[in-house]
Amino acid sequence: MSALRLDKWLWFSRFTKSRADAQKLIDRGQVTLNGKVVEKVSADVKVGDALAIVTGPIRHTVEVRALGTRRGPAAEAQALYARTAPQERLTWEDAAPPLHRRSF
Numbered sequence: 001m002s003a004l005r006l007d008k009w010l011w012f013s014r015f016t017k018s019r020a021d022a023q024k025l026i027d028r029g030q031v032t033l034n035g036k037v038v039e040k041v042s043a044d045v046k047v048g049d050a051l052a053i054v055t056g057p058i059r060h061t062v063e064v065r066a067l068g069t070r071r072g073p074a075a076e077a078q079a080l081y082a083r084t085a086p087q088e089r090l091t092w093e094d095a096a097p098p099l100h101r102r103s104f
Contacts, residue, residue: 003044004067006033012068014077015053015060030054050084057092061085 004012010022010031023041025031031038032052033045045051049064062081071077 001067001069003046005041006031006038006043006045007041009045009064009067009080010053012071012077013080014071014074015055025053025055051081054090057090059088059090061088 007019007022007026010016010025011019016022016025026038026041026043029037030053033043034050045064045067047064047066051060051062051064053060053062061084063084064080065082066080068076068080
């Protein structure tokens with residue numbers, strides 16, 4: 001497997017508790033892939049990709065090291081990525097997701 005859906009990867013790597021939560025993060029524009037805001041939950045992530053993920057007031061900046069095949073224990077999840085910068089605590093304005101881009 002050379003690529004994996006981003007929502008699955010976020011769930012496998014334990015950045016979110018469910019795929020639905022991963023989809024919400026992506027829909028709100030809180031995930032960037034290689035410097036660009038991700039617009040589709042089905043975006044492919046590959047080994048070597050750079051991700052910035054905002055969960056609550058924390059920004060995680062990581063590089064994808066492996067894709068994974070399941071949501072395993074924490075040690076297995078942490079092997080899927082390497083932090084490229086320390087966790088960054090954001091201000092309320094920076095942590096707030098941008099206005100939703102999709103119409104309902």
